[in-house]
Amino acid sequence: MTTVVEFSNVSRHYGEVRAVDRVSLEIAEGEFFSMLGPSGSGKTTCLRLIAGFEQLSEGRVIIEGRDATGLPPYKRNVNTVFQDYALFPHMNVLDNIAYGLMVKGVGKKERRSRAEEALAMVALSDYASRKPAQLSGGQRQRIALARALVNRPKVLLLDEPLGALDLKLREQMQSELKSLQRRLGITFIFVTHDQTEALSMSDRVAVFNKGRIEQMDSPRNLYNRPSTAFVAEFVGTANVIGGALSERLSRAGKSFALRPEYVSVNGADTSGDIRMGGTVRDVQYQGANTRYEIELEGGAVINASEANAFHGNDSGPRAGQQVSVSWHSDAMVELQGGASL
Amino acid sequence: MNAAADMNAAPRRSLLGRFSDFLYRRPTFYLLLLLVPPLLWFGAVYIASLLSLLWQSFYTFDDFTMLVSHTLTLANYAQLFQPANFDIIVRTLTMALAVSLFSALIAFPVAYYMARYATGRTKAFFYIAVMLPMWTSYIVKAYAWTLLLAKEGVTSWFIHLLGLDAVLEFLLGIPGIGGNTLSTSNIGRFFVFTYIWLPFMILPIQAALERLPPSLLQASSDLGANPWRTFRHVIFPLAIPGIAAGSIFTFSLTLGDYIVPQLVGPPGLFLGNMVYVQQGAIGNMPMAAAFTLVPIVLIAVYLSIVKRLGAFDAL
Numbered sequence: 145m146t147t148v149v150e151f152s153n154v155s156r157h158y159g160e161v162r163a164v165d166r167v168s169l170e171i172a173e174g175e176f177f178s179m180l181g182p183s184g185s186g187k188t189t190c191l192r193l194i195a196g197f198e199q200l201s202e203g204r205v206i207i208e209g210r211d212a213t214g215l216p217p218y219k220r221n222v223n224t225v226f227q228d229y230a231l232f233p234h235m236n237v238l239d240n241i242a243y244g245l246m247v248k249g250v251g252k253k254e255r256r257s258r259a260e261e262a263l264a265m266v267a268l269s270d271y272a273s274r275k276p277a278q279l280s281g282g283q284r285q286r287i288a289l290a291r292a293l294v295n296r297p298k299v300l301l302l303d304e305p306l307g308a309l310d311l312k313l314r315e316q317m318q319s320e321l322k323s324l325q326r327r328l329g330i331t332f333i334f335v336t337h338d339q340t341e342a343l344s345m346s347d348r349v350a351v352f353n354k355g356r357i358e359q360m361d362s363p364r365n366l367y368n369r370p371s372t373a374f375v376a377e378f379v380g381t382a383n384v385i386g387g388a389l390s391e392r393l394s395r396a397g398k399s400f401a402l403r404p405e406y407v408s409v410n411g412a413d414t415s416g417d418i419r420m421g422g423t424v425r426d427v428q429y430q431g432a433n434t435r436y437e438i439e440l441e442g443g444a445v446i447n448a449s450e451a452n453a454f455h456g457n458d459s460g461p462r463a464g465q466q467v468s469v470s471w472h473s474d475a476m477v478e479l480q481g482g483a484s485l
Numbered sequence: 486m487n488a489a490a491d492m493n494a495a496p497r498r499s500l501l502g503r504f505s506d507f508l509y510r511r512p513t514f515y516l517l518l519l520l521v522p523p524l525l526w527f528g529a530v531y532i533a534s535l536l537s538l539l540w541q542s543f544y545t546f547d548d549f550t551m552l553v554s555h556t557l558t559l560a561n562y563a564q565l566f567q568p569a570n571f572d573i574i575v576r577t578l579t580m581a582l583a584v585s586l587f588s589a590l591i592a593f594p595v596a597y598y599m600a601r602y603a604t605g606r607t608k609a610f611f612y613i614a615v616m617l618p619m620w621t622s623y624i625v626k627a628y629a630w631t632l633l634l635a636k637e638g639v640t641s642w643f644i645h646l647l648g649l650d651a652v653l654e655f656l657l658g659i660p661g662i663g664g665n666t667l668s669t670s671n672i673g674r675f676f677v678f679t680y681i682w683l684p685f686m687i688l689p690i691q692a693a694l695e696r697l698p699p700s701l702l703q704a705s706s707d708l709g710a711n712p713w714r715t716f717r718h719v720i721f722p723l724a725i726p727g728i729a730a731g732s733i734f735t736f737s738l739t740l741g742d743y744i745v746p747q748l749v750g751p752p753g754l755f756l757g758n759m760v761y762v763q764q765g766a767i768g769n770m771p772m773a774a775a776f777t778l779v780p781i782v783l784i785a786v787y788l789s790i791v792k793r794l795g796a797f798d799a800l
Contacts, residue, residue, distance in 0.1 A: 197703050217706040230704035234722045244708035247718065295708065 145172040147206075148299055148331050149194055154203035156189050163189045165355035166203070171333060173298075176325050178334045178342040181352030182378070190352070191301050191335045195224050208298055218247075222299040223292035227307060229284045231276035237287055238263065238272040244295040262294040263287075265324075282313045289324075299331045306341065318345055339379045343367065351375050373479050376401035381447065383407070385476065389444040393418065399479045406475035407448035409436055409460070409467050416470030422446070424461045434460055438469055542774035553770055561775035570759070574779055577756045580671075581739035581783075584678045585686075585732040591679070592686035592731060593724070599687075600694035615684045623681055627748045630677045634668035634749065641667065664751050674750030681745065682738050686731035693727025694720070729791045736787055740780040756780055 149171040156164040164186040171177045179187035192198040193205055196217035205212045212220060223244070231240050239246075242259040250258075263269050266286035276284055285305060292300055302321075306314045322345050325332045336342050342349045343363040350360040351374070359366060359375045370376035373384045386399035408416055425445070426437040429452075436448045448469060450460070461467045508515045545556040564570055599611045618626065633639045644653050657663040657670055664670030697720065705715040743757025754762065756779055764773035791797075 195703075195707055197707075216711075217703065218709045218711050222707075224704070224707045226700050226704060228698065228700055230698065230700035232701060232704075232719060243705070243710075243718070247705075247708060247710040247714045291708070 150206040157201045176332045176347045178346040178349045180342040185352035186355040187352040223297040224301040225305045227303045229288040241291045262290040266290045302334045400476040404447040404449035407471045419470040544771040546769045546771045581736045584739045585735040588686040588735045596690035599691045634673045636666045677749045682735040685734035689730035690727040693724045
């Protein structure tokens, strides 16, 4: 696997604020790589550093083995799909797609055939002569994708491209993007704040927090082996066990992540080797699951989530009821950075 | 009985309340109520008086008795094409076009800087700097320029200081635009016109550029366009509606002006002066009315050309 994008100790400062703080990463050719994090975590700034819209303060960005520091966007072999799509309002769809080829001096004939090809790829051939204003959000999104891909970039940067779409359309675009990426073999770098999106599409995910990468791993590892409390809580939901509770479990000074679905209520699952009594404080019906908020003896609060059975007859524990909870000690993942939160 | 029926059954008691209910139920009436007064004003004050003016342009003026008779004739319009009158039209039109073009050239960089680079105090400064000249009477400004541009005025002194006397001599020597001094030459008149109408060009262009999302420029650069190509293919086309709007101001304001041509530049009337002379000095209302039609027609033609060029497509 060759590396297409490499960050070595990259920082971006705005005065006192460190938007990106000593980030190092390597992205392999053909990889679907996601940058996940809350807003202001530095993920978009990293993307813009690759595109060339931002200049770094320290470190080096290497694209295709070449130091890209100081290189303007138009000299980089990467293309971006913008959050607001940024389609040119005065050009029709075909001219929008052919723009990159036009400014690079590709002949009219080739330009047209390649643009039409790209338009067919996103299944919008009938819309060639429309103006962007006449398209729906989902269609604009596809045009933006076609406009970037027609240039056959080594790396495609996607800046929260699905953020403005409604849920159904977003899920459809997710699988389309993924299959497109597999077919074309282009490296996709995908910025999102939606953890489900990142988990379902990516080969690898970097979780950003306060300008730094908290963890960089495969989706499966990220979920099952979160290394910090932040990752455990940002990717999916987690009980972060620390303080008095970990002391009771005779693991004082350490903190652990425990997924709610691994916590069993009233002995539904008997394999757990840790058992405790508690009081249900709140019950939340969520369709596929039911979530219980349980106050354990000794005051700590823990979340448990149980899949709802087919004969859902509302017979589970109710708020105020005494229950016993259990879980397997292996399900507790030790976190770095001691007890927090 | 449902709630809606209940509400229908209990009308409000106060007069105002009942009136408001009535308006709510009759949106068309409500709209008429809002629109009729301004439309009446617009119709009576603008359209009707304009039509009456145009109607008068078909009246006959007796040169001998200096009286207007209500006999309808096309003679006034025929007269517009006599060389002396036609010269006035060409002179005014040329000036209006030149002023619009040159204003756009100067205004664009200023507007571009204001929209894309200036922030906070700098931006406020530029706004005030552009608007400030409009706060003083424009006759005062035009008068001031006659002095500034005069033979021993500030402008020629400054040009002398820069050692550009030869350039000035050369410019004033060009037939058609030159003259004895700047203040009696067409080039001086052109300069004053441009100065006075420039803010009307800067502000619309600035507004158009301000609306341009930064992501469009980034997208262009991202797709491989260098700054010049981005300007040519993205920034400029999207600024054209602003330039068109500004040029409508500069073009029509120059066409109708009669103060600046009196104060600055060589002898020779503009359309506005001619209307003034015909109506005020001679009392030839029909001819004055015919002359009034000229700028209206020219602006209509100008607008249709601008529209055909696609200037409003990006609106």
